[in-house]
């Protein structure tokens with residue numbers, strides 16, 4: 001029975017190991033999530049900047065077309081001024097020319113301000129673009145790394161499964177059935193008894209039961225949590 005017990009402990013070790021591997025596999029994609037969320041946010045901001053830049057460029061192009069038209073109008077106003085026959089016509093043409101010049105000059109100032117703003121936005125876009133590229137590269141690197149880790153975990157999981165199958169063939173069917181039933185319900189099915197206390201539920205077991213398990217002639221059950229129990233070895237006494 002001692003041999004069976006040792007095999008069962010080894011079986012449980014493979015189950016604990018498999019669970020740890022599965023948890024690691026589950027946690028892997030979650031580690032990439034914050035970076036991906038940040039990337040999405042930055043990409044969206046970058047797109048907004050680009051849209052705004054494009055809209056402003058369009059506005060600037062419209063203004064420049066208007067400025068060209070205004071320049072033509074000024075040329076015509078100058079001709080009108082030169083052709084003025086009377087003082088009154090001259091004064092009127094002059095006023096018209098002045099007004100046109102003022103409007104055009106105001107528009108030019110406005111366009112100049114917008115061009116400066118466009119330059120600033122362009123710099124911002126370039127900086128943000130750089131940031132997005134860096135972050136994207138980092139995430140891609142992380143993904144490659146994670147997929148390598150995942151492959152490694154997969155291999156270890158397969159190896160542990162094989163180890164487990166081998167153990168299953170060496171343990172009594174009856175013990176395995178008891179073990180599996182409890183494992184399904186409680187997760188960890190086999191617990192050491194240390195100084196008369198079950199490590200599964202921290203309850204003391206009757207001294208008589210303790211005497212029985214010390215002899216290692218049978219695999220007993222904890223009266224409180226119903227897990228399979230065994231007397232802890234010397235090195236397990238300090239758990």
Ligand SMILES: [Zn+2]
Nearest residue numbers: 198201222225
């Ligand atoms: Zn217990």
